[in-house]
Amino acid sequence: xxxxxxxxxxxxxxxxxxxxxxxxxxxxxxxxGEFLCIVGPTGCGxxxxxxxxxxxxxxxxxxxxxxxxxxxxxxxxxAYIFQEESTMDWLTVFQNVEFGxxxxxIPKAEREIxxxxxxxxxxxxxxxxxxxxxxxxxxxxxxxxxxxxxxEPDLLLMDEPYGQLDIELRFKxxxxxxxxxxxxxxxxxxxxxxxEEAVYLAENIMILTNKPAKVKSRLxxxxxxxxxxxxxxxxxxxxxxxxxxxWW
Amino acid sequence: xxxxxxxxSVQKREKSGYIIISLISLVIGIFLWWLFTEGLGTISHKIMxxxxxVFQSFFSKFYVSAPDGATLLQHLGSSLQITLLGYVIGxxxxxxxxxxxxxxxxxxxxxxxxxxxxxxxxxxxWIPVMIVLFGIGLLSKGMVVFLSVFVAITINxxxxxxxxxxxxxWVSHTFGASNIYTLFHVAIPTALPMLMTGLRVxxxxxxxxxxxxxxxxxxxxxxxxxxxxxxxxxxxxxIVGMIAIGITGSVLGWLLGLLEKRVLKGRLSKE
Amino acid sequence: xxxxxWESKWAKPISAFISIFGxxxxxxxxxxxxxxxxxxxxxxxxxxxxxxxxxxxxGQYTILGHALWSLSRVAIAYxxxxxxxxxxxxxxxxxxxxxxxxxxxxxxxxxxxPIAWIPMAILWFGLGELTKYFLIFxxxxxxxxxxAYTGAISVDPELIGAARMLGASDNQIFRTITIPASVPHIxxxxxxxxxxxxxxxxxxxxVRSSEGIGWMIVSGMEINNMQQILxxxxxxxxxxxxxxxxxxxxxxKLLVWNERGA
Ligand SMILES: Nc1ncnc2c1ncn2[C@@H]1O[C@H](COP(=O)(O)OP(=O)(O)O)[C@@H](O)[C@H]1O
Ligand SMILES: [Mg+2]
Numbered sequence: 001x002x003x004x005x006x007x008x009x010x011x012x013x014x015x016x017x018x019x020x021x022x023x024x025x026x027x028x029x030x031x032x033g034e035f036l037c038i039v040g041p042t043g044c045g046x047x048x049x050x051x052x053x054x055x056x057x058x059x060x061x062x063x064x065x066x067x068x069x070x071x072x073x074x075x076x077x078x079a080y081i082f083q084e085e086s087t088m089d090w091l092t093v094f095q096n097v098e099f100g101x102x103x104x105x106i107p108k109a110e111r112e113i114x115x116x117x118x119x120x121x122x123x124x125x126x127x128x129x130x131x132x133x134x135x136x137x138x139x140x141x142x143x144x145x146x147x148x149x150x151x152e153p154d155l156l157l158m159d160e161p162y163g164q165l166d167i168e169l170r171f172k173x174x175x176x177x178x179x180x181x182x183x184x185x186x187x188x189x190x191x192x193x194x195x196e197e198a199v200y201l202a203e204n205i206m207i208l209t210n211k212p213a214k215v216k217s218r219l220x221x222x223x224x225x226x227x228x229x230x231x232x233x234x235x236x237x238x239x240x241x242x243x244x245x246x247w248w
Numbered sequence: 249x250x251x252x253x254x255x256x257s258v259q260k261r262e263k264s265g266y267i268i269i270s271l272i273s274l275v276i277g278i279f280l281w282w283l284f285t286e287g288l289g290t291i292s293h294k295i296m297x298x299x300x301x302v303f304q305s306f307f308s309k310f311y312v313s314a315p316d317g318a319t320l321l322q323h324l325g326s327s328l329q330i331t332l333l334g335y336v337i338g339x340x341x342x343x344x345x346x347x348x349x350x351x352x353x354x355x356x357x358x359x360x361x362x363x364x365x366x367x368x369x370x371x372x373x374w375i376p377v378m379i380v381l382f383g384i385g386l387l388s389k390g391m392v393v394f395l396s397v398f399v400a401i402t403i404n405x406x407x408x409x410x411x412x413x414x415x416x417x418w419v420s421h422t423f424g425a426s427n428i429y430t431l432f433h434v435a436i437p438t439a440l441p442m443l444m445t446g447l448r449v450x451x452x453x454x455x456x457x458x459x460x461x462x463x464x465x466x467x468x469x470x471x472x473x474x475x476x477x478x479x480x481x482x483x484x485x486x487i488v489g490m491i492a493i494g495i496t497g498s499v500l501g502w503l504l505g506l507l508e509k510r511v512l513k514g515r516l517s518k519e
Numbered sequence: 520x521x522x523x524x525w526e527s528k529w530a531k532p533i534s535a536f537i538s539i540f541g542x543x544x545x546x547x548x549x550x551x552x553x554x555x556x557x558x559x560x561x562x563x564x565x566x567x568x569x570x571x572x573x574x575x576x577x578g579q580y581t582i583l584g585h586a587l588w589s590l591s592r593v594a595i596a597y598x599x600x601x602x603x604x605x606x607x608x609x610x611x612x613x614x615x616x617x618x619x620x621x622x623x624x625x626x627x628x629x630x631x632x633p634i635a636w637i638p639m640a641i642l643w644f645g646l647g648e649l650t651k652y653f654l655i656f657x658x659x660x661x662x663x664x665x666x667a668y669t670g671a672i673s674v675d676p677e678l679i680g681a682a683r684m685l686g687a688s689d690n691q692i693f694r695t696i697t698i699p700a701s702v703p704h705i706x707x708x709x710x711x712x713x714x715x716x717x718x719x720x721x722x723x724x725x726v727r728s729s730e731g732i733g734w735m736i737v738s739g740m741e742i743n744n745m746q747q748i749l750x751x752x753x754x755x756x757x758x759x760x761x762x763x764x765x766x767x768x769x770x771x772k773l774l775v776w777n778e779r780g781a
Contacts, residue, residue: 054422073424080422086415090437090515100423102433131515151423269619277624295642354525357534362542368759369752370718372634373733375725376740376748381558456632460722463637464737471635475726478638486638494630501630 006068007032007187008053008155013062015048022048024212026062035181035188037198039241040208046191047083049213050157053189054080066155076155077104079148083159083191087132087143094119094128096143100151118150122176138169145173149180156181158190162197174200178225195245199238200227207244217244297484305484306491316476316485318468320492327458327469328496330386334393335454339447342398346405346446347439351431363402371396371453372460379465389461389469396453404446408439441515444508451504455497470496560746569750577735577747586754589720589731592648596655597716601709603656604663608708609701611664612671613693625661633658633719637726651723658719659712666708670701706773710766717759732758 008030015023022045030036040046051057053064055073064071071078079100087096094115101111119125122142132140141161148156158177162170178201181188192198198205199221207216221237228234278299284290286298293301309320316323349356349363374395378388412435420430462471470489477485524530543562550556560568572582580588611618633654644650674697682692724733732751739747 051418054418056418056421073422074426075424078422078424080418082415082418084415086413086419088416088419088434088437090440099419099433103420103423103425103429133515147419157422266615266619269616270623273620274623357525357530358538358541361535361538365539365542365756368763369756370714370721370759372718372722372725373736373752373755376736377745377752379740380743380745380748452632456634459632460634460725463634463722463726465740474635474638478642481642483639483642486642490631490635490639493632493635494627497632498630 005032006030007034007066008071008189009063009065009068010053011063011065013049013052013064014060015045015052015057016060021212023052023059024214026208026213026215028206028215028218030187030189033185033187035190035201035203037190037192037202037205038208039192039195039198039205039245040213041210041245042193044208044211045213046193046208047159049208050080050159050189050191053157054078077151077153078155078157079151079153081144081148081156081158081161083161083163085137085140085144087140087147089132092129092131093124093135093143096132097146097150099147104151114150115146118146121149121180122146138165138173141165142173142176145177145180149184149186152184153186156186156188158188160192161190163192163194170197175226177201182225195238195241196229199234199241200229205241207241219244293483294481295483297487301484302487302491306488309485309488315480315482316473318473320470320473320488323468323470323473323489324492324496327462327471330389330469331393331454331458333386334390334458335397335451337390338394338397338450338454339401342401342446342450343405343443345398346402347409347431347436349402350406350409350439351435367399367403371399371457375461375464384465384467389458389466392461393454393457396457397450400450400453401443401446404442404449405439408442408446409435411442412438441512444504444511448501448504448508451500452497455493455500459493558745560749564746565749565753568746569753572747572750578730578738580730582732582735582750582754585730585732585735585751586758589717589724589733590758592651592731593655593713593716593720596652597659597713599652600656600659600716601663601712604660604708604712605667605705607660608664608667608669608705609671609693609698611668612697612701618668625664628657629661629665633715634722637723640723641727646727650727651720654719654723655716658715659709662712662715663705663708666704666711667701670704671697673704674700703774706770710763710770713762713766714759717755717762721755 006029010029011027013023013026014021026049038046038049048057052059053071055071066076066078069075088099091099097115097118098111101114106114116125116128119128122145124139124142124146127135127139132143135143141164145161148158162173165173174197177188180186190198190201202221204218204220206218208214209216219237219240223231223233223237282299285293285296286300297305306320311319313319313322318326345359349359371392374392375388378391382388382391416434416438417430420434425433458469459471462469463475466472466475470493474486474489477483477489547561547563550559550561569582574581577585607621611621636654636657637650640650640653644653678696678700679692682696687695720731721733721736724731725737728734732754736748736751736755739745739751
């Protein structure tokens with residue numbers, strides 16, 4: 001695997017809303033195929049950060065390069081799973097998952113095959129003709145996940161995607177995510193404020209400080225998937241991250 | 249299980265009980281109407297005709313053109329023709345305008361103030377202006393209908409587009425969609441329910457406006473018919489006209505309802 | 520801060536000024552440079568006529584007098600209709616049998632626009648005030664009734680269940696839960712009703728009257744005086760806007776009260 005090619009390069013990123021400084025000089029790299037978790041307290045600027053990467057917010061200063069080019073959703077194959085519920089209520093489950101493929105002008109026959117494949121993976125095949133209001137919150141989240149994965153993005157951004165779900169479902173979807181990631185080799189940026197979740201998923205964890213957010217530290221999690229949360233090594237890393245976070 | 253069924257049947261029985269009350273109430277009402285008019289003759293038929301007379305006039309008005317010069321269907325046809333003309337043009341201009349105003353903020357900054365200036369003026373107030381400009385006829389009435397429709401549909405479309413959630417726009421943009429793609433695949437679908445409401449409101453406004461215009465200055469149309477009948481002391485024809493106005497309005501609304509169901513399928517059912 | 524013009528707080532007022540000024544300018548040039556000017560006065564003429572009619576009578580009254588006539592008609596009939604509508608709507612919600620008896624008439628009358636009642640109303644009530652009151656009443660009544668009814672039946676059933684468990688009687692529940700919970704609905708209905716009342720009084724005065732804003736524009740039509748018509752329309756628009764603003768203001772006050780009261 002070509003794990004040492006730099007995929008995403010963030011250089012001196014700053015973002016201000018009016019006089020409020022939210023992101024303060026953030027710089028880091030992400031390698032191709034890496035699974036990076038970004039941990040930070042609520043309100044520190046995690047969503048702002050990820051929105052800057054996707055050009056939804058214009059950075060006040062700094063540069064974001066994807067494959068050595070200034071990031072541009074029209075050119076790069078990015079998918080973003082939002083913190084809030086984001087399925088479209090006028091589309092069926094199938095049509096929701098199909099949305100990104102349609103934007104990218106994938107031919108119909110191919111779209112159908114792919115959508116069905118990913119609906120199967122997230123276990124929503126039976127529900128493909130349902131509308132979002134007929135589904136539960138966790139199913140909707142799986143629709144968003146399928147919608148993102150089906151485009152086989154080079155860069156997958158996830159903003160506390162499991163924040164609203166109950167524990168059991170979270171575990172299940174975390175495992176699903178790891179499976180998908182291993183199958184597709186996508187680069188993943190996963191935001192959470194849940195330390196255990198970060199240690200469970202990530203190859204590398206990046207910790208942000210309180211607002212204005214700076215990079216506090218970055219540490220690797222060298223454990224095989226699937227991980228066991230009772231494993232002493234797991235617990236050790238979790239404690240280490242917790243310790244770093246205490247100093248917020 | 250058993251309990252469910254019994255509760256259900258009790259509710260059904262109550263429902264049918266209420267329908268009976270409604271029917272009785274209606275029968276009593278019609279009887280009293282008949283009693284004081286055709287029965288006892290308390291009220292002159294020049295003021296209020298009885299139900300039998302109204303019933304007869306309703307059917308004879310389909311082929312009798314006296315006293316106002318045309319049959320019911322001729323009047324209705326004339327009114328409907330102008331209504332639909334003004335409606336279609338109003339919708340064809342109002343929807344795009346509402347969309348563009350809501351989607352392009354810079355356009356909005358300049359278009360909205362003028363629109364807001366015209367918006368509180370009810371459509372019927374334009375009747376005199378149009379009659380002075382274009383005389384009595386299709387053009388002046390069509391213009392007045394157009395204005396009422398245009399204002400209603402533009403506002404509703406505008407509001408609908410503005411309800412687009414940022415997160416939906418963002419989903420579209422991060423997949424690399426252009427602004428115009430997002431407009432057609434995210435904003436317009438979001439606006440559809442509001443847009444359908446707008447179509448309905450505008451249709452009601454159009455139908456009201458045409459009748460006002462015909463009452464005021466016209467030589468045919470259902471509004472003209474009832475206005476003429478007043479001068480001729482034929483309240484039976486007035487009531488026939490009012491019934492026709494009500495039925496036509498309901499049928500038009502019902503047709504739009506069918507369209508709405510088709511367009512909004514999956515979004516309406518199971519509230 | 521290097522904000523662009525579009526993001527600054529000046530963008531709105533400046534563009535509004537440019538846009539309205541541009542509109543008036545096009546209007547002005549349009550009527551002054553074409554044959555349209557024979558029929559259509561320019562904005563300056565209309566405005567001066569509007570201002571002038573505050574001191575010069577049109578018919579029997581100044582423009583203010585006409586506006587007050589129209590407004591007083593609305594005030595009287597609208598108040599009565601709102602009151603009756605609230606009672607009727609709540610009663611329909613409270614007593615299903617009353618609803619069953621009343622609803623057929625309601626459903627028959629509702630699809631007929633109030634304006635279509637004008638000839639019948641004149642026949643019944645003559646050319647005086649009563650006709651106008653009747654028409655405005657029709658314009659306001661059904662919306663208020665329908666909204667009050669919707670408010671009364673859409674009260675959270677759990678709330679009612681809880682109150683019943685605590686031993687509240689149906690009457691108590693109705694007075695302390697249903698009525699307060701219906702207030703926002705009622706208010707929404709009253710807002711719609713006020714603007715349709717305003718349109719209806721204008722229409723009624725246009726068809727038959729000797730005073731009021733509707734009369735003013737229709738008499739302008741009869742003497743081919745476009746300035747008078749447009750001055751009247753300016754007044755109609757301003758009052759319509761004023762009434763809507765006033766209702767929004769009341770709603771804000773009232774909803775605060777409702778939240779506190781709940
Ligand atoms: N569009 C915006 N305008 C102004 N302030 C914002 C905006 N978005 C976020 N903020 C502010 O930025 C800070 C960080 O927000 P956010 O990035 O959502 O935090 P997180 O996702 O880490 O919880 C908050 O204080 C928030 O108030
Ligand atoms: Mg966030």
